Amino acid sequence: MSxxxxxxxxxxxxxxxxxxxxxTTAGYADGYVQANLLAVPQEYAFDFLLYxxxxxKPCPIIGVLEAGQLxxxxxxxxxxRTDIPGYRVFRDGELVSEPAVVNAEWEExxxxxxxxxxxxxxxxxxxxxxxxxxIDQGRNVPMYRTSIATTPAGVFSGPMVVSMRxxxxxQVADAVRITSRYxxxxxxxxxxxxxxxxxxxxxxxxxxxxxxxxxxxxIPVFWACGxxxxxxxxxxxxxxxxxxxxxxxxxxxxxxxxxxxx
Amino acid sequence: MSxxxxxxxxxxxxxxxxxxxxxTTAGYADGYVQANLLAVPQEYAFDFLLYxxxxxKPCPIIGVLEAGQLxxxxxxxxxxRTDIPGYRVFRDGELVSEPAVVNAEWEExxxxxxxxxxxxxxxxxxxxxxxxxxIDQGRNVPMYRTSIATTPAGVFSGPMVVSMRxxxxxQVADAVRITSRYxxxxxxxxxxxxxxxxxxxxxxxxxxxxxxxxxxxxIPVFWACGxxxxxxxxxxxxxxxxxxxxxxxxxxxxxxxxxxxx
Numbered sequence: 245m246s247x248x249x250x251x252x253x254x255x256x257x258x259x260x261x262x263x264x265x266x267x268t269t270a271g272y273a274d275g276y277v278q279a280n281l282l283a284v285p286q287e288y289a290f291d292f293l294l295y296x297x298x299x300x301k302p303c304p305i306i307g308v309l310e311a312g313q314l315x316x317x318x319x320x321x322x323x324x325r326t327d328i329p330g331y332r333v334f335r336d337g338e339l340v341s342e343p344a345v346v347n348a349e350w351e352e353x354x355x356x357x358x359x360x361x362x363x364x365x366x367x368x369x370x371x372x373x374x375x376x377x378x379i380d381q382g383r384n385v386p387m388y389r390t391s392i393a394t395t396p397a398g399v400f401s402g403p404m405v406v407s408m409r410x411x412x413x414x415q416v417a418d419a420v421r422i423t424s425r426y427x428x429x430x431x432x433x434x435x436x437x438x439x440x441x442x443x444x445x446x447x448x449x450x451x452x453x454x455x456x457x458x459x460x461x462x463i464p465v466f467w468a469c470g471x472x473x474x475x476x477x478x479x480x481x482x483x484x485x486x487x488x489x490x491x492x493x494x495x496x497x498x499x500x501x502x503x504x505x506x
Numbered sequence: 507m508s509x510x511x512x513x514x515x516x517x518x519x520x521x522x523x524x525x526x527x528x529x530t531t532a533g534y535a536d537g538y539v540q541a542n543l544l545a546v547p548q549e550y551a552f553d554f555l556l557y558x559x560x561x562x563k564p565c566p567i568i569g570v571l572e573a574g575q576l577x578x579x580x581x582x583x584x585x586x587r588t589d590i591p592g593y594r595v596f597r598d599g600e601l602v603s604e605p606a607v608v609n610a611e612w613e614e615x616x617x618x619x620x621x622x623x624x625x626x627x628x629x630x631x632x633x634x635x636x637x638x639x640x641i642d643q644g645r646n647v648p649m650y651r652t653s654i655a656t657t658p659a660g661v662f663s664g665p666m667v668v669s670m671r672x673x674x675x676x677q678v679a680d681a682v683r684i685t686s687r688y689x690x691x692x693x694x695x696x697x698x699x700x701x702x703x704x705x706x707x708x709x710x711x712x713x714x715x716x717x718x719x720x721x722x723x724x725i726p727v728f729w730a731c732g733x734x735x736x737x738x739x740x741x742x743x744x745x746x747x748x749x750x751x752x753x754x755x756x757x758x759x760x761x762x763x764x765x766x767x768x
Contacts (some may be wrong), residue, residue, distance in 0.1 A: 293552060297567055
């Protein structure tokens with residue numbers, strides 16, 4: 245097996261995740277789509293799929309494992325209960341544990357939603373000469389709950405969560421143009437430049453991930469974030485929900501390029 | 507009220523549909539989105555929404571009325587049980603009646619899916635100088651079951667249904683370009699020029715709608731069709747399903763332009 249995480253295959257990363265405590269999947273298996281996970285019992289599945297359909301920017305569905313299904317063409321031969329480096333278990337909206345595998349917690353009729361992740365367009369930004377402060381600073385991307393309400397569906401509602409990346413003022417237009425080519429993995433920014441309008445009081449205190457230092461001459465740019473479903477779970481309190489830990493994603497066999505439009 | 511069907515408002519068309527036997531909604535309320543209907547009891551709602559998510563070209567969802575909901579911003583103050591000129595009721599996959607209203611058949615927990623319709627891009631084709639044979643010939647667009655299988659979800663599976671429009675050979679590229687700007691109402695054609703490859707033996711015998719004469723020098727062009735869910739119902743036999751009658755659509759308050767991408 246390669247020692248360079250970038251050149252591992254998705255199957256190799258999932259195998260690693262099954263046995264080791266990877267701190268993040270960022271930088272692993274270059275060129276492959278990484279996915280957020282939200283799994284709920286069947287009784288909540290219609291409401292959540294409708295919630296995602298009504299909120300496609302924060303919740304772009306790239307795959308669904310139906311009740312009883314543990315893998316698919318996105319993770320051939322894999323097991324959704326073990327192949328992510330870390331999980332979060334929510335009961336009645338409260339985070340109750342962060343296990344390495346969820347075989348014990350998984351109920352037979354759970355439906356697993358795999359949701360696109362901005363790691364896909366981060367490579368495209370870097371390939372186009374836009375450096376990413378959180379990567380340069382060795383941190384997880386900062387994420388914030390906003391005052392923007394998502395469109396409710398059934399029992400699910402809650403605030404939109406955004407990720408923030410500082411971009412040099414003369415590259416903001418490029419960042420918009422590049423990320424709009426990935427509409428099924430969050431697409432163009434939802435907001436540029438004024439955190440107060442999103443209800444974010446202090447950029448140095450993110451709700452998820454790590455704070456980053458904003459270099460001089462950089463503008464904070466905000467994208468819809470796949471952690472939004474976790475906020476909906478905390479707000480809407482389904483009996484049981486299982487997610488990935490932020491930054492520890494499912495590495496899939498789908499190619500980033502498959503999600504790029506011309 | 508205007509005598510010209512093109513200049514009626516969507517609300518006026520829905521009011522007409524409540525009281526009169528309109529033969530079609532084609533040509534009514536120019537510039538507004540018309541929608542296919544599929545309504546099923548709640549027990550089938552997740553499976554159908556997932557089926558649509560996996561088959562976005564034939565089943566682009568533009569709105570969902572949750573259980574107990576009879577109108578929405580797509581039909582403000584309306585009633586989904588009466589505001590379409592004609593309905594089809596399927597029991598166990600069999601067409602059992604074609605009533606003008608479905609107040610009696612509608613069950614309290616039914617979920618109604620509103621699905622984009624190619625009438626939206628037909629205006630754009632005509633505005634760009636591409637004439638439409640079925641309109642010139644005063645007929646409903648011809649639709650065919652194909653040998654292309656849709657991606658199954660839960661209890662739903664079946665063939666893709668396509669609509670066919672003859673296009674002059676020198677305008678086929680334009681027709682592709684124009685319709686690809688409407689990805690959420692079927693988008694670009696799924697096939698150009700060879701019906702046999704779709705398993706269509708005889709263009710003069712459509713499965714839905716009317717046959718059209720193909721003018722000399724015209725190529726048959728095939729688009730994914732919103733009647734595909736009706737084929738899935740006939741194949742998958744849910745206990746109850748209610749649809750519109752082909753060509754008699756729900757005229758919504760949404761603008762065609764809202765579904766066009768640059």
